[in-house]
Amino acid sequence: MSGMAATRDGYGKALLELAEDDRVVVLEADLGKSTKSQLFRKAHPERTISCGIGEQNMLLTAAGLAASGYVPFASTFAIFTERAFEQMRNGVARPGLRVHLCGSHGGTHTGTDGSSAQSIEDLAIYRTLPGVTVMHPADEVSTRLLTKQLVDHPSPSYTRTARNKTPLLYEGREDEVIIGKGIVHSEGADVGIVACGVMVSKALEAAEALANEGIHATVVDMHTIKPLDGALIDAIVERCGCLVTAEDHSVIGGLGGAVAEHLAANTPAPLERVGVPDRFGESAEAEEMLEIMGLTVQDVANAAKRAMARR
Amino acid sequence: MKGPPTALLGMSHDIAMLEERARRCRVDIVRMVHRAQAGHPGGSLSEIDLLVALYGTVLNVRPNEPSWPDRDRFVLSKGHASPGMYALLADFGFISHEDLTTYRVKGGVCQGHVDMKWCPGVDFSAGSLGMGLSFGLGCALAARLDGSQRKAWVMMGDGEVQEGSVWEAAMAAHHHSVGNLKAIVDVNGIQNDDFCEVQMQLNDLAATWASFGWSVTTVDGHNMADIVEALAKVDAVNDRPAVLLASTVKGKGVSYMENNPAFHGAAPNDDQFETAMVELGEVAA
Numbered sequence: 275m276s277g278m279a280a281t282r283d284g285y286g287k288a289l290l291e292l293a294e295d296d297r298v299v300v301l302e303a304d305l306g307k308s309t310k311s312q313l314f315r316k317a318h319p320e321r322t323i324s325c326g327i328g329e330q331n332m333l334l335t336a337a338g339l340a341a342s343g344y345v346p347f348a349s350t351f352a353i354f355t356e357r358a359f360e361q362m363r364n365g366v367a368r369p370g371l372r373v374h375l376c377g378s379h380g381g382t383h384t385g386t387d388g389s390s391a392q393s394i395e396d397l398a399i400y401r402t403l404p405g406v407t408v409m410h411p412a413d414e415v416s417t418r419l420l421t422k423q424l425v426d427h428p429s430p431s432y433t434r435t436a437r438n439k440t441p442l443l444y445e446g447r448e449d450e451v452i453i454g455k456g457i458v459h460s461e462g463a464d465v466g467i468v469a470c471g472v473m474v475s476k477a478l479e480a481a482e483a484l485a486n487e488g489i490h491a492t493v494v495d496m497h498t499i500k501p502l503d504g505a506l507i508d509a510i511v512e513r514c515g516c517l518v519t520a521e522d523h524s525v526i527g528g529l530g531g532a533v534a535e536h537l538a539a540n541t542p543a544p545l546e547r548v549g550v551p552d553r554f555g556e557s558a559e560a561e562e563m564l565e566i567m568g569l570t571v572q573d574v575a576n577a578a579k580r581a582m583a584r585r
Numbered sequence: 586m587k588g589p590p591t592a593l594l595g596m597s598h599d600i601a602m603l604e605e606r607a608r609r610c611r612v613d614i615v616r617m618v619h620r621a622q623a624g625h626p627g628g629s630l631s632e633i634d635l636l637v638a639l640y641g642t643v644l645n646v647r648p649n650e651p652s653w654p655d656r657d658r659f660v661l662s663k664g665h666a667s668p669g670m671y672a673l674l675a676d677f678g679f680i681s682h683e684d685l686t687t688y689r690v691k692g693g694v695c696q697g698h699v700d701m702k703w704c705p706g707v708d709f710s711a712g713s714l715g716m717g718l719s720f721g722l723g724c725a726l727a728a729r730l731d732g733s734q735r736k737a738w739v740m741m742g743d744g745e746v747q748e749g750s751v752w753e754a755a756m757a758a759h760h761h762s763v764g765n766l767k768a769i770v771d772v773n774g775i776q777n778d779d780f781c782e783v784q785m786q787l788n789d790l791a792a793t794w795a796s797f798g799w800s801v802t803t804v805d806g807h808n809m810a811d812i813v814e815a816l817a818k819v820d821a822v823n824d825r826p827a828v829l830l831a832s833t834v835k836g837k838g839v840s841y842m843e844n845n846p847a848f849h850g851a852a853p854n855d856d857q858f859e860t861a862m863v864e865l866g867e868v869a870a
């Protein structure tokens with residue numbers, strides 16, 4: 275791990291790099307400084323559309339642009355994208371318009387702003403929309419690469435980024451970052467740990483701790499929650515026979531939910547879900563939030579042992 | 586146990602006393618944000634004169650019985666401006682000054698955004714803009730159903746009124762002739778990223794509210810005597826909803842924060858903090 279950076283910065287940088295494609299337009303709802311779309315706005319004001327504090331307006335303006343041949347990237351905080359959920363459902367997903375929505379400041383790791391700003395359900399709700407790709411990258415590099423791939427992606431998408439810095443994981447491993455493909459970090463045979471976002475680096479630390487106890491984990495960064503890399507899940511089940519999911523998101527409906535559905539429909543195996551335990555967040559520093567919610571390295575390691583015991 | 590309504594405290598409309606309260610609250614606002622090294626000073630400093638006048642001369646509430654069912658409701662719809670609300674609640678005795686040190690701290694009553702589940706005297710869990718006016722409408726309709734004279738007051742930002750939901754509530758409040766619903770818009774000209782003029786022009790707010798059937802009053806949001814008079818006028822309207830459009834300065838009282846979008850959501854550093862304490866008359870220069 276070399277250094278730290280925020281995934282939202284990766285989003286901003288990607289927009290800037292995409293600017294040479296003149297189909298690309300950027301939409302903001304008065305949070306461009308925070309989501310980092312302002313990098314694009316500063317360089318290309320003529321292709322940036324300020325929607326005021328009006329998320330519903332932003333989503334359907336984006337839909338109109340998409341229907342007219344543009345490739346719109348719209349962003350606000352993850353929580354405020356939810357204000358426009360039905361616009362996303364009926365006006366974007368249903369007609370299959372290629373609008374790319376980014377929700378920054380996702381999860382409880384967002385910190386002291388408190389529960390009103392901490393989206394813990396975004397991955398779950400967007401995952402229910404037919405044909406919508408849902409991603410939650412772990413580091414700045416993968417966020418930049420995945421966002422860039424969206425420009426030619428055949429469907430609408432939702433990407434969650436985070437406010438605070440997380441360890442850089444993919445410098446020099448850029449080739450491995452592909453929409454829809456989980457990234458394998460280790461290939462231990464005792465337990466599979468499938469994580470997304472801030473929890474990927476926690477899972478890697480948990481795997482190290484487990485290794486000291488002679489337990490060898492397969493760790494996967496499942497940055498794409500939908501479509502889920504089912505073949506990879508099957509391979510982990512085959513190798514390890516049990517799994518843990520880890521996400522800064524409700525245990526209901528997100529990565530844990532997606533993996534549970536896959537296991538139920540394919541090869542049932544014991545699954546322990548590490549995530550926000552069906553409650554709202556509160557104000558606390560980012561790492562304190564992970565402690566309050568049971569999302570620490572230790573929580574992941576404990577879950578791995580529980581999963582193994584159920585095998 | 587029941588104390589006098591706070592409005593009685595200001596019955597003499599002692600303007601100097603209200604101004605001194607507002608000054609003390611400004612000091613607390615800057616302290617809170619400085620201590621947390623996060624939060625929203627700009628919109629707290631712009632709203633505070635209005636809040637102090639409202640609690641000091643109009644609202645029928647009981648600091649020692651914050652959940653008194655027949656109290657007037659106050660909804661801070663621009664819930665990020667929570668330091669202003671907390672400073673006010675402490676100054677009027679709803680919470681302690683010790684509580685102010687919990688702003689944005691784990692387990693504290695002073696959550697990042699005002700939250701009715703965490704803080705006594707807070708009537709709505711805010712933080713998502715554009716929600717408070719509808720909530721206030723519901724509170725006002727409930728009062729009507731109860732046969733109560735209580736009122737609901739809602740404080741919004743000028744950026745906030747860009748949300749479409751505000752206008753759904755505005756239309757409905759007029760449709761139902763909700764005379765006990767009062768709105769205040771803190772017109773400070775700045776939102777999150779930049780000036781409103783840059784982000785989304787508001788056009789003629791007075792004409793817009795009037796066209797929705799509301800009684801419209803305007804005031805200089807930092808002239809205490811004018812505010813007290815304007816609030817009384819808005820309070821007296823009872824045949825339709827009424828709004829007070831207050832011209833304010835974002836960051837009012839701290840020179841480097843005034844009219845500066847950078848201090849919408851940023852904390853002062855130690856030097857800036859010292860400067861603010863001097864400018865607010867808390868320590869000698």
Ligand SMILES: Cc1ncc(C[n+]2csc(CCOP(=O)(O)OP(=O)(O)O)c2C)c(N)n1
Pocket residue numbers: 303304305327354357627628629631663665666712713714715741742743744745746771773775776777835849
């Ligand atoms: C629905 C929603 N969208 C976006 C935000 C993020 N946000 C917080 S404060 C703010 C600007 C508010 O400006 P204004 O209403 O003028 O408040 P004030 O100037 O009084 O601080 C924004 C965009 C939010 N809290 N809620």
Ligand SMILES: [Mg+2]
Pocket residue numbers: 628742743744771772773774775776
């Ligand atoms: Mg404003």
